[in-house]
Amino acid sequence: MTGVFPDSFLEADIFCLKKAGDASNPLNYRPLALLNSDYKVFTRILATRVSRTLPGIIHPNQNGFVPGRTIHATIDLFDVAQIMSGIDCDEEDAVALC
Known part of the structure; x- marks a missing residue:
């Protein structure tokens, strides 16, 4: 273990999806970034582990951005x-x- 993320975690394929309206207007497109699958699996595992630990760390008066509050x-x-x-x-x- 090196403590360094693989280069593939830093890469994304970006596509422009057309929204409604004139196709020649750049404002009618929105970017979509496709991330590497191993990155998604890693972050899901990390989020699950952290979410099990947070209730013991977060003060009971903290309500913003806490699930269920x-x-x-x-x-x-x-x-x-x-x-x-x-x-x-x-x-x-x-x-x-x-």
Whole structure:
């Protein structure tokens, strides 16, 4: 093991696929990169192994980009915190419902 990826991992065949519209307009094409199969197998294995380890590493309050969690709960909590920080607790009673 050298710790260096094979050159084939760095290669891709790129094709231009035509979208709708005028074929002479370059904006009507989108690139498609075909990667090497061994690269795809390696990255799938790596992603599977890492995904088993991450729940023990990622803080429970981390919601963005975590499968099964959404950023909306964090945004709601932030909104409530902002509202509560603007209330003078000495003069008024307040209840926050989430």
